[in-house]
Amino acid sequence: xxxxxxxxxxxxxKGKKVDSVELPAEIFDVQxxxxxxxxxxxxxxxxxxxxxxxxxxxxxxxGAGRKPFKQKGTGRARQGSIRAPQMKGGGxxxxxxxxxxxxxxxxxxxxxxxxxxxxxxxxxxRIHVIDALAVDNKPSTKTVSALLTSIAPSKNVLVVLERxxxxxxxxxxxxxxxxxxxxxQLNAYDVVVSDDIVFSKGxxxxxxxxxxxxxxKEEVSA
Numbered sequence: 122x123x124x125x126x127x128x129x130x131x132x133x134x135k136g137k138k139v140d141s142v143e144l145p146a147e148i149f150d151v152q153x154x155x156x157x158x159x160x161x162x163x164x165x166x167x168x169x170x171x172x173x174x175x176x177x178x179x180x181x182x183x184g185a186g187r188k189p190f191k192q193k194g195t196g197r198a199r200q201g202s203i204r205a206p207q208m209k210g211g212g213x214x215x216x217x218x219x220x221x222x223x224x225x226x227x228x229x230x231x232x233x234x235x236x237x238x239x240x241x242x243x244x245x246x247r248i249h250v251i252d253a254l255a256v257d258n259k260p261s262t263k264t265v266s267a268l269l270t271s272i273a274p275s276k277n278v279l280v281v282l283e284r285x286x287x288x289x290x291x292x293x294x295x296x297x298x299x300x301x302x303x304x305x306q307l308n309a310y311d312v313v314v315s316d317d318i319v320f321s322k323g324x325x326x327x328x329x330x331x332x333x334x335x336x337x338k339e340e341v342s343a
Contacts, residue, residue, distance in 0.1 A: 145329055177213060183210075260292040265292040282301060
């Protein structure tokens with residue numbers, strides 16, 4: 122059974138305590154490996170690049186293959202083509218071309234980086250759990266904004282929901298300083314760039330259950 126490093130309160134949309142949850146140590150109290158997190162974040166950002174930049178070589182720019190002027194008698198340096206790189210409108214030397222920037226990152230490294238980032242936020246008391254982001258199952262951006270301001274007054278807040286929680290999503294999707302993810306999309310980069318992490322109770326339970334199950338499978342297979 123997983124040990125826990127802390128017990129945090131679960132509050133409702135009105136800010137009242139309704140329950141409490143334990144933070145499993147295997148997820149929220151691991152060593153924060155900064156170089157590992159950096160490597161994973163760099164790989165994630167690289168994979169997000171489109172890689173569609175392109176420049177034209179001398180064989181691709183428009184222009185005839187003729188000499189721009191005769192070889193001798195002009196007093197100028199000899200030139201063989203108007204498409205040469207040194208000519209105006211000529212091709213680009215060693216310019217960028219479409220490429221794939223993605224890097225291969227093992228799944229265990231990605232998971233370890235996420236646990237390390239979450240552990241850092243947990244040690245700083247930046248993990249919060251909310252029972253529901255709606256009052257009477259009705260979306261209310263004003264109510265959720267006031268609640269998040271009270272528990273997470275930082276500039277960048279990451280809210281983690283369940284995929285089917287459409288009501289909560291409607292309540293927060295118009296807040297500029299709030300980024301929303303489903304629990305199975307949680308990643309090290311979004312944790313690192315966020316000051317506070319706010320889970321819905323359902324998303325927290327699902328996230329913990331999934332990661333605890335994965336850890337148990339690894340132990341059994343080992």
